[in-house]
Amino acid sequence: MLEISKNRIKRRKAIAIVTAQVLFSIDPDVDLRGDVKEFAMILKDEKGLVWTFYGQTSGEEVAKLILEEGLDTDEVKRRILKYINRRNLSEKKRRYALINHLADYLCNYCSKTDTYKELVDDVKRAVTTIQMPTDVQLSISPENIPDLLETLTEDEKARLLHTLNRKIDRRDSDFKRGEELEKHINNFGKNYGIDCDMVEFISEGHDVFGIKVFIGNSEIFGWFNVTFNELKEALEKQVRLEAKDKVTCPFCGNKIIRYVAMNKLKKCDCGARIELADYSEKKENTTYMKKDIVFLKSPKEDD
Numbered sequence: 001m002l003e004i005s006k007n008r009i010k011r012r013k014a015i016a017i018v019t020a021q022v023l024f025s026i027d028p029d030v031d032l033r034g035d036v037k038e039f040a041m042i043l044k045d046e047k048g049l050v051w052t053f054y055g056q057t058s059g060e061e062v063a064k065l066i067l068e069e070g071l072d073t074d075e076v077k078r079r080i081l082k083y084i085n086r087r088n089l090s091e092k093k094r095r096y097a098l099i100n101h102l103a104d105y106l107c108n109y110c111s112k113t114d115t116y117k118e119l120v121d122d123v124k125r126a127v128t129t130i131q132m133p134t135d136v137q138l139s140i141s142p143e144n145i146p147d148l149l150e151t152l153t154e155d156e157k158a159r160l161l162h163t164l165n166r167k168i169d170r171r172d173s174d175f176k177r178g179e180e181l182e183k184h185i186n187n188f189g190k191n192y193g194i195d196c197d198m199v200e201f202i203s204e205g206h207d208v209f210g211i212k213v214f215i216g217n218s219e220i221f222g223w224f225n226v227t228f229n230e231l232k233e234a235l236e237k238q239v240r241l242e243a244k245d246k247v248t249c250p251f252c253g254n255k256i257i258r259y260v261a262m263n264k265l266k267k268c269d270c271g272a273r274i275e276l277a278d279y280s281e282k283k284e285n286t287t288y289m290k291k292d293i294v295f296l297k298s299p300k301e302d303d
């Protein structure tokens with residue numbers, strides 16, 4: 001049942017709005033050149049209920065209403081045009097999302113190509129290895145990608161090729177940056193005898209990096225919102241921190257970086273043996289097993 005104002009002007013507008021909503025839901029491609037009678041013809045046999053701003057109604061009810069009370073057809077047409085534009089816009093958005101989604105996945109499997117045909121050939125070769133979740137909303141799955149690529153419009157093909165190549169470029173440059181950072185920090189660590197191992201490097205744009213890197217005895221893991229140079233500096237700082245942590249040989253007073261003593265050396269310059277000893281540390285109610293360095297000088301075990 002519709003709830004429409006008794007006020008003449010409000011009523012006229014409400015009937016137009018209801019008509020537009022119901023007409024559009026019955027026939028989204030309704031011919032807008034029609035007049036009141038033609039609209040009523042489309043509506044009159046439709047008994048299914050449609051939600052409108054003024055309550056639930058059916059085409060049948062609306063047809064009766066407009067035949068009795070008249071219809072502001074200009075208002076109806078303006079509204080339907082708006083619905084059509086909105087539908088086209090959301091369809092356009094959906095297509096954009098589809099292209100981006102394809103590019104996101106394919107950039108992991110494809111190399112840069114100059115033409116769309118090469119791209120399709122490349123995808124066909126890679127299709128069995130492609131792993132992606134099936135996207136129900138966009139109806140993409142690895143198996144239907146080759147067919148999907150054939151159904152794109154020329155504009156969409158051009159956009160996919162362009163977007164994909166750009167993503168591949170970015171992937172390659174990310175890879176290079178990761179390699180650069182790994183090499184840099186390895187070399188930096190060597191100055192102190194501290195080993196560094198970069199396990200993961202992900203970059204999101206220019207200033208967000210996800211890394212997992214072991215620097216000496218410590219592990220740095222997480223996302224950092226910094227520039228690439230700041231990231232480099234932060235890792236260098238960690239190397240320096242590790243290098244500051246030193247142990248002193250009780251026999252000669254030699255100071256040795258703890259990591260180096262633990263991992264690299266068997267003996268101090270003075271001949272004392274360097275060994276690792278387990279010890280336990282009690283904190284609150286928990287006992288932690290730790291390793292510490294001991295310097296030993298006993299002729300018996302000397303070699």
Ligand SMILES: [Zn+2]
Nearest residue numbers: 249252268270
């Ligand atoms: Zn010593």
